[in-house]
Amino acid sequence: MLERLIGFVILSSSVPTVSVNGRLITVERGTPLDVAIKKAGFRGLFRSVKFGRLRDIMDDSYLYPQYKCVYVNGYGLVNPLSFQVEGDITVIIDRRASFGSILSGKLPFFGVGFQNSGLIRTGFGWKIMRRMILSSANLPKYAGEKVVRPESGRLTTNILIVGGGPAGMGLAQALLEKNLDFLLVDPNPTLGGRIRYALNFPQLRRALNFDAEGLAKIIATRRIVGLFTGLYEEGVGLVVGENRILRVEFSRLVYANGSKCPPPLFAGNDSPGVISVDYALRLRHFGVLMSPVVFYVEDEWGEMVYRALKDDLLPVLVSPLNLEDKVASHIKQVRLSSKELVVTLDNGSRVKAKYVVYSTLRQPNLELPAQAGFAYSFSAQRGKIVCTEAKGEPSSNAPVLLAGSVTGLYELNDAFRHGRAIGYTLSGDMDSALKLTPPPTVVHPSTTGVVHQDAFVCFCEDVRVRDFVLAQHKKLRGPEKTKRFTGWGTGVCQGKLCIANGMRILGDRPYTQRLPTQPTPLAWLASLGDETSEL
Amino acid sequence: MKPVNSNIEYDVAVIGAGAVGLATSYHLASKGMRVILIEKNYAGSGSSTRNAAGFRVHFNSEHNVKFMVEGRRRLVGFGGEMGWNPIIFDSGYLWLLSTEADLQEFKRLNTMWSSLGVGGRFLDTHEVREVIPELNPQGLLGGFYGPQDGTFHHDLILFGYQEKLEGMGVPLLESSPVTGFNVSSRRVRSVLIGSKEIRAERFVVCAGAWSPQVTAMLGVSLPITPERRELGVTEPVKHFIKPFVISLKNRVYFAQGLRGEIRGGVTDMFRKGYHPLVSTLEWTVAYAARLIKTLPTVSNVRLNRQWSGYYEVTPDHSQIMGAHPSWPEGLFVAAGFSGHGMMMSPLAGELMAEYIATGRIPDLMRPYSPERFDENRLIDEAMVF
Numbered sequence: 015m016l017e018r019l020i021g022f023v024i025l026s027s028s029v030p031t032v033s034v035n036g037r038l039i040t041v042e043r044g045t046p047l048d049v050a051i052k053k054a055g056f057r058g059l060f061r062s063v064k065f066g067r068l069r070d071i072m073d074d075s076y077l078y079p080q081y082k083c084v085y086v087n088g089y090g091l092v093n094p095l096s097f098q099v100e101g102d103i104t105v106i107i108d109r110r111a112s113f114g115s116i117l118s119g120k121l122p123f124f125g126v127g128f129q130n131s132g133l134i135r136t137g138f139g140w141k142i143m144r145r146m147i148l149s150s151a152n153l154p155k156y157a158g159e160k161v162v163r164p165e166s167g168r169l170t171t172n173i174l175i176v177g178g179g180p181a182g183m184g185l186a187q188a189l190l191e192k193n194l195d196f197l198l199v200d201p202n203p204t205l206g207g208r209i210r211y212a213l214n215f216p217q218l219r220r221a222l223n224f225d226a227e228g229l230a231k232i233i234a235t236r237r238i239v240g241l242f243t244g245l246y247e248e249g250v251g252l253v254v255g256e257n258r259i260l261r262v263e264f265s266r267l268v269y270a271n272g273s274k275c276p277p278p279l280f281a282g283n284d285s286p287g288v289i290s291v292d293y294a295l296r297l298r299h300f301g302v303l304m305s306p307v308v309f310y311v312e313d314e315w316g317e318m319v320y321r322a323l324k325d326d327l328l329p330v331l332v333s334p335l336n337l338e339d340k341v342a343s344h345i346k347q348v349r350l351s352s353k354e355l356v357v358t359l360d361n362g363s364r365v366k367a368k369y370v371v372y373s374t375l376r377q378p379n380l381e382l383p384a385q386a387g388f389a390y391s392f393s394a395q396r397g398k399i400v401c402t403e404a405k406g407e408p409s410s411n412a413p414v415l416l417a418g419s420v421t422g423l424y425e426l427n428d429a430f431r432h433g434r435a436i437g438y439t440l441s442g443d444m445d446s447a448l449k450l451t452p453p454p455t456v457v458h459p460s461t462t463g464v465v466h467q468d469a470f471v472c473f474c475e476d477v478r479v480r481d482f483v484l485a486q487h488k489k490l491r492g493p494e495k496t497k498r499f500t501g502w503g504t505g506v507c508q509g510k511l512c513i514a515n516g517m518r519i520l521g522d523r524p525y526t527q528r529l530p531t532q533p534t535p536l537a538w539l540a541s542l543g544d545e546t547s548e549l
Numbered sequence: 550m551k552p553v554n555s556n557i558e559y560d561v562a563v564i565g566a567g568a569v570g571l572a573t574s575y576h577l578a579s580k581g582m583r584v585i586l587i588e589k590n591y592a593g594s595g596s597s598t599r600n601a602a603g604f605r606v607h608f609n610s611e612h613n614v615k616f617m618v619e620g621r622r623r624l625v626g627f628g629g630e631m632g633w634n635p636i637i638f639d640s641g642y643l644w645l646l647s648t649e650a651d652l653q654e655f656k657r658l659n660t661m662w663s664s665l666g667v668g669g670r671f672l673d674t675h676e677v678r679e680v681i682p683e684l685n686p687q688g689l690l691g692g693f694y695g696p697q698d699g700t701f702h703h704d705l706i707l708f709g710y711q712e713k714l715e716g717m718g719v720p721l722l723e724s725s726p727v728t729g730f731n732v733s734s735r736r737v738r739s740v741l742i743g744s745k746e747i748r749a750e751r752f753v754v755c756a757g758a759w760s761p762q763v764t765a766m767l768g769v770s771l772p773i774t775p776e777r778r779e780l781g782v783t784e785p786v787k788h789f790i791k792p793f794v795i796s797l798k799n800r801v802y803f804a805q806g807l808r809g810e811i812r813g814g815v816t817d818m819f820r821k822g823y824h825p826l827v828s829t830l831e832w833t834v835a836y837a838a839r840l841i842k843t844l845p846t847v848s849n850v851r852l853n854r855q856w857s858g859y860y861e862v863t864p865d866h867s868q869i870m871g872a873h874p875s876w877p878e879g880l881f882v883a884a885g886f887s888g889h890g891m892m893m894s895p896l897a898g899e900l901m902a903e904y905i906a907t908g909r910i911p912d913l914m915r916p917y918s919p920e921r922f923d924e925n926r927l928i929d930e931a932m933v934f
Contacts, residue, residue: 246830261830489715490708494591498598498704501808506784506853529828533784533851536837543834 033104047094047105051084056107165258166541169238171197173440174251174264176242177271179207181417181433185270186232188437188446197262198232199253201241205233238262242271244529252530259538266440270417270433308332308357308367310345319371330365332357345370472512475501482516493520506533559585561905562740562749564727564763566592568703568891569883570755571710572898578717580906585747586719587740589726593707595757597891599826599858601780601812603793603804604892605642605698606667609658609932612916613867614665616893619913623895624701633709635701636807640792642698643672643680645843646690647798655693662695669695681790683846688798700793700804703891729766737767737879751905753881758823758859760884769876771869772922773885776819776862779832781855783847785809794843795934801839802934811847815839816934819860826857860888865927868893870901870917871910881905882919888933 029040032047034054041050086092087104173189175182178200189196200207240255245267253260307329309320320331331340343359357365417429417436431450438447471477477500485491485499493516497503502516508531563574566588574586588594604624606617628634646652655671662668670693677692678684714721722742729741730752739748756763758775790805795816803813815836833855841848863869863885870883883901886893900914910918916928 244828246833247825247827248830250830252830488708488712490711492591494594494598498593499708504854506851508854528854528856530833530852530855533853535849535851536783536841537848539833539837539852540841542830543838 030099031102032099035105035107041099043100045099047084047086047092047097047099050099051094051105051107162257162535164538164541166260166538167258168261168263169197169253170263171195172264173197173266173268174199174262175417176251176267176269177207178202178205178237179270180430181270181436182207182268183229183232184430184433184435185268185417185437186236186433187228188434189440190228190231190236192437192441192443194437194441196236197264198237199240199242199251199262200237201239203239205229205237241532243532243534246529252534254530254532254534254538259534259542261542268417268436268440270429303327304368306330306365306367307369307371308345308355308365309371311335311337311340316372329371330367332359471516472500472502472505475503475505477502477512477516482520496520508532559583559747559749561585561751561753562587562747563753563755564740565589565595565754565756565760565884566721566723567595567597567755567757568593568706568710568894569757569886569897569901570753571707571714572894573753573755573883573901574719574898575710575713575717576899576902577905578714578719580902582906584719585749586714586721587725587727587742587747588721588723589756589759591723592711592721593704595759596858596861597703597707597757597894599780599856600703600888600891601802601804601814602703602806602891603642603698603700605695605793607642607658607662607669607695607698607932608930610867610928610930611661611665612928613889613930614662614667616896616913617889618665618667618697620893620896621697623899624706624892627706627709627895631709631713633705633712635703635705635709637699637701638807639696639699640804642695643677643792643794644693644695645677645684645794645796645798646692647688647796648690651797652690659693667695667697669693669697680792681794681844683789683844684794685843685845694792698793700806701892702806706891706894727763727766732767732877735877737877749879751879751881753883753901753905755883757884757886757890758861760861760882764876764880764882767877767880769873769880771882771885771919772864773869774821774862775823775859776821777824777826777857778814778819778860778888779828779836779855779857780812780814781833781836781852782806782810782812783850784853786811786847786850790844796839796843799839799843801836801843803840803844810853811840811850813840823859826859828855828857860933861885861890862887862933864922866930866933867928868897868917869919870897870914871904871919873919876919887930 030043030045031038031040032050032054034051034056037054039050039054041053084092084094085106086097087106089097089103172195175185175196175198178186178198182198182200183205186196186198198205238253238255238260240253240258240260243252243254245251249263251262251264251267253262303323305327307323307327309316309329309331311317311320311331311333312335317333317335317337320329323329324331331337332343332345333340334342334344341359341361341363343361343363345357346360347358355367355370357367357370359365417433435447435450438444438450471479471482481500482496482502485496488499490496490499496516503512505512508528560582561574561577561584563570563577563584563586566574566586570586570588571592574584578584604617604621606614606621608614608617624635625637628637644651644655646655652671659668659671672680672692672694674686674689674691677689678686680692680694711721725742725745727740728743730737731739731741731746737752739746740752741747754760754763758773761771761773764771785808786805788805788807788809790803790811793802793804795802800816801813802816803811805811813836815832818832818835833852837852861884866887867885868883868887868890869885872881881901881904883897886897890897896913900911903909903911904914916926921927
């Protein structure tokens, strides 16, 4: 009777009512479910165990979506990040996660993220912990859907360009001009990388003398849609596409895969905080980015996001760049008070904000060059990872070059010029290359922020800022020991989401990266050989 | 870390901060000796963080069985003593047998193992599939299950020793490659790290696969060859493989860790020499194919990380522990563990420390003297995977 009554009440309301584990809230139609769940007062969707603690997680990463689900009456298990509330629903989050429920093995929503439960001494506590770990019930099962057999093949080219952003396109343009044989790998259907988001791309293109016809030619004949997952010792690269896997042989490899990883270090998912522009966009999409917001912008990408969001946010723009309507300053300090962030600027003024959005210090994606055996040197300034030099021999026989942001170049047009310069270098036209040699990298002043202890460093392995602090406390310093202690960067994203976060905290070099850079089904890898038939 | 005063003379300088070097230093320092630990990269950067982290008592040689029966106790007791639980998982080892010859060989070995108190169980195909129902039964004759064996987590062993050494004030010099030694009157007097000189009474080389490079500076050649092997782990999946599995027919081994990841490698692909620690596509393809062949349900599971590391192989696949009369005085070696260094390290460190402190060779260590290679007393060890 009571249920019927509640049902009636819910059905009769004009705006959708969401019942989350019995807590009733109303939301606007079209609200993403995770926003609704947060509005209902839940901090996390599921729990993870790490360092012997249970922790709430509202994980927004794209990893393991298959088990970051909640139960919705009438819909079954849904991913709250992709589910929009259109009508009245009842949501059940199994939050009974406790040591007892996990031991019973019946808990459906229990996270990954076991690492170093070795801090729990041996004995009874460890026995319980081990059972908890073994019962980690929401890990996906091994079988899954039926095996998709990929098309596997081989390709050979003279020059393989990894990345179709400004540097890769600049390089491709120069190689086309010089009539050299090359292939370009990029996972996105549209070429351009970060340049696609630049507001002034048309002008930029004109200014850079970018050849649109050449670009069309590249798309038609020279490109592979797929992700370059690594350079192996044999000197061959592996490219994984949607339903094919390719072994690519080449005589030259150029990494032009730039700064593709968004660093959401200052996680906004637990509390209002200091976040990156990329994360701000995501929060805006979910409707949870609220004024006042301070934007600190050091690049065109940040400026673009600022312009896109300013109409409905009324943000304050702080920038050392020459932009309209900005406060010309750097941020000196951000302090987390009980309710808001207090931002102190270099010019002495103070602003209160719910969010501080940074667009600064975009990280070069170092994983591939690091795997190939390059040593990097970095500026010593804390919080800065600027590759000033790549030295040493790549471990394979294949000559490897770097182009664009991956070398620490920052501006889009610099990257494009640098790509062209590398292209001319490869063709032997040193005069043209020298003319294009980019100006020295500008090292931006350091920015400081107060980081929430529960902010994520690494989503896949549930590593928080506090875990890094613990590692330091345990005197396990440096990236390699921190990685092994916390599990940072060892998850399925292979550091793409988190390497920059961790390095910012440590102010240090990246750890050794591992292949493949994208988890690849065993059956796909096996399809490249003839061992299957031999066995 | 305390600043190193080069005027201080140490009782022992240990070269190499892998598991063996850390354990040796810890036990020496526990005996009240003044110890300094020198590492060319960072602690554990060699093979100690690159292994499959299995332990077993089942070897071909009786010496090695006895060594690991005791060594296993040290591993199991590690958490209690050191405060870091190395996540001992008594999962057992499961050898998948496909030929009558293999079966007979294991029967012969099991007689020896039983006499030493560590006999295992033979499983028929049906019983093997009760342990892991997903195994491919094709061509399978049965299995041998060693319940005394298992897995652990190597990083925690390293962390445990590092924390203890820090607490005892033992200097750990990282990023300090040894560049030479000073020898006078046939006695090693000091070790050089660039312009820095560290004087000590004794020098223990625990540099794993790099040990021959260190002793070569003293004109001592060690019969240790690096063999580069590769390993891979998959993304985490729900736990379903309990034992550490070795398939003799498919030449593949694998185990599932407590994070849910399946880690493993192939048993017959390696490259001798100091090859760069990178990955090969050949291995990747072979491992994937053989793992699927053994365990077809993992076809969709994705390979997540792969890496390589060195086995430090001696002619008889057993370690070198001790000193040789022909060597300069004061030089000791604990290296050449041939792929078993991590599981043996807690005991090996203890024995080396006892030997260095007392001058008496502990019984368990006696078979591993470097003189065995001259006297042709090689250890009969063929069970290397």
